[in-house]
Amino acid sequence: DLAIEIPAEDVPLAQKMLIQKCNELGKPVITATQMLESMIKSPVPTRAEVSDVANAIIDGTDAIMLSEETTLGDFPVEAVKMMTRIAHRVEKDVFTHDTIFEFEESHGTTDVISQAAVQTAHDIKAKFIVALTESGRTARMVARYHPAEMILAVTANVKEAPKLALSFGCYPVVVEKFKTIEDVMKTVRQIATKHKLAVKGDNVVIVAGVPFGKNQGTNMILVEKI
Template sequence: EGLNNFDEILEASDGIMVARGDLGVEIPVEEVIFAQKMMIEKCIRARKVVITATQMLDSMIKNPRPTRAEAGDVANAILDGTDAVMLSGESAKGKYPLEAVSIMATICERTDRVMNSRLDYNNDSRKLRITEAVCRGAVETAEKLEAPLIVVATQGGKSARAVRKYFPDATILALTTNEVTARQLVLSKGVVSQLVKEINSTDDFYRLGKDVALQSGLAQKGDVVVMVSGALVPSGTTNTASVHVL
């Protein structure tokens, strides 16, 4: 029933957890992987957080090493585009909780290194909205310039997630004055959120973004960075992408 109404559930949700254990009870086991891929894909398109969970490293409840199939399962979820992978029994009641967390982190880091940006993602004939077009252009610009960082001004998090949707090689630094947004963006893959007191103008954003980029170590002096913001438009709309040298 949840799968049949997934679009409505997604629209009403801040994010989705793909709980494969529950899915395996409700649908045939051979269908679970396809349901997982469908849900992750739709979450990315909708710019919603998606977490993949249940039995990811299940054998580590009793054993110090995962099976090769489990390692592949974690990597596959990351390649599909999930924002986060989650342990449950492995860390809650398993004999090797620290090892499970460490191995999962290692798999995540290794898989991230082979992921490419998805600039052809949603590359169809439909007309893009302004925010989407600007964010896509920012990712393409960052790729062409080999910029290590894309700095985004965001109030509710949508602009940062619109950039993340294309899986840039660059880290995404999201500056926000909204504490809730700063916390929520922690779950978004590839996004580093930074709470700031206020952003009074575009020039203020550029100054803040450069300062935070350098202070955080996400970029170095002389690096090219792409900065994304909304200028002279209502909150929620992004219409400007610019290139800066630190």
């Protein structure tokens, strides 16, 4: 915990710096510990706690986590609901189609393609972004820009899929390996229809590495209609 390792007054700035560094590198970052601590014994949080949770989200954390509030507290359900309400309220205004996280430098082709995909999704008001990924890197590099659109992280890697749920806006879906872009769109349309993510005619943005199975990194952006 930061407060044990450094002076208390240094914690806020250190936390912001760590979140920023993780965002820059596309590394999932979780903010936790004492976020709603008063709810261990109280059904409502303090103003300071609400601000702490909100500011972590605004700074760019991928996930916020409760600990004693749910393991030992008297109001575990209320704590989860409150954290969810705070997150939804903040994200509604902060992460919109008019905003995109910006960084001073890029980290290769995957990053450049990911940024372009997010900007494209914003410009055409896409329903979601499809990140076809084997290692998870493509989805994470898209997520670091915190797009308003959901990121459908489509992967054949069963072990990697659960980890992707920690990255901002990522919803992992495990599928069989693709051979053609037609296979991709068939699967995407099935997922969109099944989970009511989009309707016929909606735009989606796809990012992937082609040819499939060659592990050449992310090198393609495609706009398709459901």
